[in-house]
Amino acid sequence: MIATNPVDVLQALIRCPSVTPHEGGALTALQQLLEPLGFEVSRVMARDEGTPDIENLYARLGTDGPHLMFAGHTDVVPVGNEAAWSHPPFAAEISEGMLYGRGAVDMKGGIACFIAALARLVEEKGAPKGSVSLLITGDEEGPAINGTTKLLDWAASRGEKWDACLVGEPTNPDQLGDMIKIGRRGSISGTVTVHGVQGHAAYPHLADNPVRGAIKLAESLMNPPFDHGTDNFQPSNLEVTSIDVGNAATNVIPASAVFKFNIRFNDTWSAEILQAEILRRLDAAAADTTLRPGREPIGYDIVWSERPSHVFLTRNNALIASLSDAIEKVVGASPQLSTTGGTSDARFIKDYCPVVEFGLVGQTMHMVDERVAVEDLETLTRIYRTFIEQWFANAVA
Numbered sequence: 001m002i003a004t005n006p007v008d009v010l011q012a013l014i015r016c017p018s019v020t021p022h023e024g025g026a027l028t029a030l031q032q033l034l035e036p037l038g039f040e041v042s043r044v045m046a047r048d049e050g051t052p053d054i055e056n057l058y059a060r061l062g063t064d065g066p067h068l069m070f071a072g073h074t075d076v077v078p079v080g081n082e083a084a085w086s087h088p089p090f091a092a093e094i095s096e097g098m099l100y101g102r103g104a105v106d107m108k109g110g111i112a113c114f115i116a117a118l119a120r121l122v123e124e125k126g127a128p129k130g131s132v133s134l135l136i137t138g139d140e141e142g143p144a145i146n147g148t149t150k151l152l153d154w155a156a157s158r159g160e161k162w163d164a165c166l167v168g169e170p171t172n173p174d175q176l177g178d179m180i181k182i183g184r185r186g187s188i189s190g191t192v193t194v195h196g197v198q199g200h201a202a203y204p205h206l207a208d209n210p211v212r213g214a215i216k217l218a219e220s221l222m223n224p225p226f227d228h229g230t231d232n233f234q235p236s237n238l239e240v241t242s243i244d245v246g247n248a249a250t251n252v253i254p255a256s257a258v259f260k261f262n263i264r265f266n267d268t269w270s271a272e273i274l275q276a277e278i279l280r281r282l283d284a285a286a287a288d289t290t291l292r293p294g295r296e297p298i299g300y301d302i303v304w305s306e307r308p309s310h311v312f313l314t315r316n317n318a319l320i321a322s323l324s325d326a327i328e329k330v331v332g333a334s335p336q337l338s339t340t341g342g343t344s345d346a347r348f349i350k351d352y353c354p355v356v357e358f359g360l361v362g363q364t365m366h367m368v369d370e371r372v373a374v375e376d377l378e379t380l381t382r383i384y385r386t387f388i389e390q391w392f393a394n395a396v397a
């Protein structure tokens with residue numbers, strides 16, 4: 001296969017059915033593409049109790065600095081209803097200028113374009129003066145326990161150090177070149193259980209309805225706003241995502257009520273300070289007797305789900321400018337620098353080096369008929385190539 005053609009590379013990758021946690025041949029295909037370009041390739045198996053074993057890949061071209069990392073994943077989400085696809089999800093068929101397949105934009109397409117960009121550069125000018133690495137996980141769409149974090153630990157323990165990272169996730173809402181992600185909001189989830197006393201709905205003085213307390217506590221988290229946004233981030237936002245009582249009887253006051261929430265927060269807060277603020281609000285609301293006159297403060301417990309995702313903002317101007325300039329050179333317009341959307345593996349990479357994210361147009365990711373414009377693959381390859389040359393020129397200067 002000719003690695004300089006992103007369409008060929010992407011078709012080969014889509015034809016490997018690498019639904020998390022299966023490798024599906026995708027990493028072997030990558031290895032076969034990277035070794036002829038001069039990369040030293042390592043396959044790294046990661047294991048953890050209660051999660052499936054995952055195979056990951058780390059490949060490096062060159063031994064000296066400066067060192068640029070490209071990060072991504074070859075695992076894909078399930079196809080859903082296969083009969084609903086207009087082209088089979090692992091066939092990589094092209095129809096009317098669109099290449100169809102699971103992972104086309106999220107994110108085998110980004111990987112294909114990066115490899116093609118590098119292959120063209122190596123073919124025409126030789127390898128960059130420095131090193132280029134690919135950090136590719138098979139566990140981004142799954143629990144993400146045996147993926148990027150473990151691979152970063154593994155590489156760092158072998159003495160790998162990076163100066164900058166580009167994550168090739170789809171970042172553009174509408175058109176290629178719209179948007180670079182230069183940071184991400186943090187995320188924290190929690191479950192609050194409000195305790196009451198079960199009883200007859202006609203004798204409320206003998207019971208203590210936890211629904212009243214749950215409403216009060218939930219409201220305290222939704223109002224007032226946590227902040228009004230910062231220079232680089234939209235306002236932090238908390239959503240109550242579920243309120244459960246599990247009570248089928250209208251004449252029974254239940255014994256407890258549970259609600260869950262998730263907050264996406266900006267750089268006004270650290271995760272720890274925000275958790276303290278949430279507890280402060282809950283305690284203040286628990287003492288409010290508006291809905292429960294004459295009663296004790298509301299009794300509640302809170303359990304924080306998972307580890308929090310920390311907020312981050314990349315301030316490395318050379319990295320952002322190299323990418324932004326490359327996009328402008330190729331598409332003729334400069335991208336928006338954004339911190340919107342969910343979390344990504346960039347939140348792990350930022351602990352090792354400055355990181356930005358830029359890939360394809362995300363509109364069809366995770367959907368039936370996931371697809372990419374063949375023209376976009378060529379454009380992204382040209383952007384990546386310009387970026388690589390620009391970044392090394394800036395880093396060496």
Ligand SMILES: [Zn+2]
Pocket residue numbers: 073106107140169170
């Ligand atoms: Zn992805």
